[in-house]
Amino acid sequence: xxxxxxxxxxxxxxxxxxxxxxxxxxxxxxxxxxxxxxxxxxxxxxxxxxxxxxxxxxxxxxxxxxxxxxxxxxxxxxxxxxxxxxxxxxxxxxxxxxxxxxxxxxxxxxxxxxxxxxxxxxxxxxxxxxxxxxxxxxxxxxxxxxxxxxxxxxxxxxxxxxxxxxxxxxxxxxxxxxxxxxxxxxxxxxxxxxxxxxxx
Numbered sequence: 001x002x003x004x005x006x007x008x009x010x011x012x013x014x015x016x017x018x019x020x021x022x023x024x025x026x027x028x029x030x031x032x033x034x035x036x037x038x039x040x041x042x043x044x045x046x047x048x049x050x051x052x053x054x055x056x057x058x059x060x061x062x063x064x065x066x067x068x069x070x071x072x073x074x075x076x077x078x079x080x081x082x083x084x085x086x087x088x089x090x091x092x093x094x095x096x097x098x099x100x101x102x103x104x105x106x107x108x109x110x111x112x113x114x115x116x117x118x119x120x121x122x123x124x125x126x127x128x129x130x131x132x133x134x135x136x137x138x139x140x141x142x143x144x145x146x147x148x149x150x151x152x153x154x155x156x157x158x159x160x161x162x163x164x165x166x167x168x169x170x171x172x173x174x175x176x177x178x179x180x181x182x183x184x185x186x187x188x189x190x191x192x193x194x195x196x197x198x199x200x
Contacts, residue, residue, distance in 0.1 A: 085136055
């Protein structure tokens, strides 16, 4: 499953996660009503989580280190869910799946909501549904959409519906790959920050 990533790299990342894992209590429970009232279909929701890779992905971002994971909000009738690609092997969920919004944010130490300017969000969420079930991309290969990591999901969708909206990439020497950091969303001129809560 983790073929292609060296044992030394895995050991180094494991040590970083153990020593530097996100601290503090989840913030989501404080303000769930506000979050539910403002999200719209197709919004991008970012969180700082407590999963194995959370600290690693938080620190990949160059400027804005508030987040470690993202998903796409889907509003279907009165149900608000998040479609996201999660490398959560401990719970057998290392693939693109859809969860209730309250489940997505319950572990969050920080939450941010972003909206693409001048775009119907349902276009994004409708496209995201088509990726449910696709395995998590442990190779972090942006050129192969048969497997998808978290920010790559948004990248693939935008390439199909708004290819001019490029997300910034950064070279990560531990992975020996160019990947899309979380601040490619929060720092992007194409996105408006709608909501933020938390500490990091």
